[in-house]
Amino acid sequence: MKYKGWFLRAAAFLPLALMTFLLSGCADVVVLNPKGEIAKHQLDLIYITTGLCLIIIVPVLILTFWIAWKYRVKSKKKEAYQPEWDHSTKLEAVWWGVPILIILLIAIVTVQYSYKLEPSKALASDNKPITIQVVALDWKWLFLYPEQGIATVNYVQFPEKVPVQFQLTADAPMNSFWIPQLGGQIYTMSGMAMKLHLIADEPGDYFGTGANFSGEYFGKMTFNAKATSQADFDKWVQDVKQSYPAMSQEGYNELAQPATSLVRSFSAFPNGMFDNIVNKYVVAGEGHHHGGEAASSQNDAAAKDDQDTSKTDMSGIDMSDAGHSDAAHQH
Ligand SMILES: [Cu+2]
Numbered sequence: 528m529k530y531k532g533w534f535l536r537a538a539a540f541l542p543l544a545l546m547t548f549l550l551s552g553c554a555d556v557v558v559l560n561p562k563g564e565i566a567k568h569q570l571d572l573i574y575i576t577t578g579l580c581l582i583i584i585v586p587v588l589i590l591t592f593w594i595a596w597k598y599r600v601k602s603k604k605k606e607a608y609q610p611e612w613d614h615s616t617k618l619e620a621v622w623w624g625v626p627i628l629i630i631l632l633i634a635i636v637t638v639q640y641s642y643k644l645e646p647s648k649a650l651a652s653d654n655k656p657i658t659i660q661v662v663a664l665d666w667k668w669l670f671l672y673p674e675q676g677i678a679t680v681n682y683v684q685f686p687e688k689v690p691v692q693f694q695l696t697a698d699a700p701m702n703s704f705w706i707p708q709l710g711g712q713i714y715t716m717s718g719m720a721m722k723l724h725l726i727a728d729e730p731g732d733y734f735g736t737g738a739n740f741s742g743e744y745f746g747k748m749t750f751n752a753k754a755t756s757q758a759d760f761d762k763w764v765q766d767v768k769q770s771y772p773a774m775s776q777e778g779y780n781e782l783a784q785p786a787t788s789l790v791r792s793f794s795a796f797p798n799g800m801f802d803n804i805v806n807k808y809v810v811a812g813e814g815h816h817h818g819g820e821a822a823s824s825q826n827d828a829a830a831k832d833d834q835d836t837s838k839t840d841m842s843g844i845d846m847s848d849a850g851h852s853d854a855a856h857q858h
Contacts, residue, residue, distance in 0.1 A: 534596065538589055557707040557734060562754075563726045565644055565710035572640045579629045646713050647722040650690040656724075657685055660801040661695040663702040663715035663737065665785035666744035671801055677767045678774055680782065680791040684763055687730045687754040693723040696805045698783050703739035706752045712738040718808030720801075727754035747787040768794045 561567045598606055649656065660671040661683075670683045685691045695704050697715040705712035709725040727733070737748040755763070773795035774782070782788070797803075 534593070537592070541588060541592075542585060561708055562731055562733060563709040563728050564650065565725055566708055567728075568640065568644055569711055572636065575636055576633050579633055582629060583626060644711075646711075646724065648724060649692070650724045650726050652688070652690045652726065654686075654689040656690040656692045658692045658694065659683060659685065661693050661704055661715065662801070662804055663695070663697040663699055663704065663741070663748075664783050665699040665742065666748045667782075667786075667788040668704075668735070668737075668748060668750050669782065671796055672764070673801070675764045675768075676795050677764060677771075678793040678796040679767070680788050681748075681750040682753070682790040682792075683735065683750060684753040684755060684760060685727070686757040686760040687727045689757070690724055690726045693725065694801065695721045695723060696801065698804050698807070699785070700741040701739060702737040702741045702745075702748065704735075705738040706733050706735040708733045709752070714739065718805060720805050727752075730754050730756060730759075742785075744787045751790075767792045770794075 558566070558573070559570065561570050658673055660673060662669040662671070667681055668683075670679045672678065693704065693713075695713060695715045696719060697717045699717070701717070702715045703712045704715055704723065706725065708731075709727055710723070713721055713723040715721065731754055733752040733754065735750040735752045737745060741748070771792040771794045774793040774797070776797050778793075779797070779800065
């Protein structure tokens with residue numbers, strides 16, 4: 528067959544082209560360039576599932592071209608013609624069996640990783656974790672450092688190789704906190720305190736963003752997550768303490784108004800600010816309420832409705848019971 532060489536070359540070209548396309552993008556696609564333990568495991572999962580899917584996709588693509596070529600009208604060779612043929616147990620077993628096995632494998636692996644990478648689970652490390660509280664505002668990110676007493680807007684810094692325990696809430700529409708090179712996103716919701724543990728394996732500037740559309744300037748809700756040495760982090764904290772004004776409650780109220788913001792730093796913030804923001808949306812004895820519901824629940828009947836609605840709303844979203852420990856609300 529004189530086309531055989533050409534055909535083999537074409538068949539080999541396909542996966543090669545795919546690989547070139549995928550690998551050339553690695554430097555730019557942040558999720559393929561992880562810099563932390565969590566993101567690395569998540570990348571493993573991406574590779575495993577992609578690999579499993581390729582077991583189906585590659586043969587199907589090759590067969591598509593091969594069959595189109597083999598049975599083309601202008602073929603000089605007469606291909607077998609079997610008009611009475613209607614069943615092949617072998618083939619049925621292959622094209623039902625293989626996908627079923629692959630879906631089973633993907634399900635098993637995904638469930639394992641989901642437990643392993645549960646966001647509220649503390650990370651094993653010799654270093655003591657640092658806590659950073661995150662408030663999603665309209666359209667900016669506020670970071671509070673309860674141990675250091677400082678606050679920042681649209682910028683977060685932490686030491687490398689130290690587990691960071693993020694506590695997250697929103698004082699604005701729901702959003703989703705995401706530093707792709709360090710790990711997957713987690714939702715920020717008013718009236719809730721979610722937890723997310725991440726770690727940076729090396730110093731660097733990592734892109735951070737909101738992964739959930741939240742209105743007009745949602746696209747400006749990006750921030751730089753900077754991992755530095757412990758010494759540089761301590762120095763930075765001292766610098767912020769000495770060089771920037773303190774945030775007052777009035778200052779916060781102003782900051783919380785819908786508007787974009789540049790990077791800002793504050794040498795102090797009011798005590799218990801994070802809990803106050805979370806509890807603002809919690810009505811005593813009535814479970815949790817997300818933004819806007821608190822006001823309508825003055826009325827008893829309305830409050831009951833709200834509670835029921837929020838229960839249903841949350842079932843698919845609430846990722847961790849631990850997320851409730853700080854907030855005075857239950858589902
Ligand atoms: Cu909730």
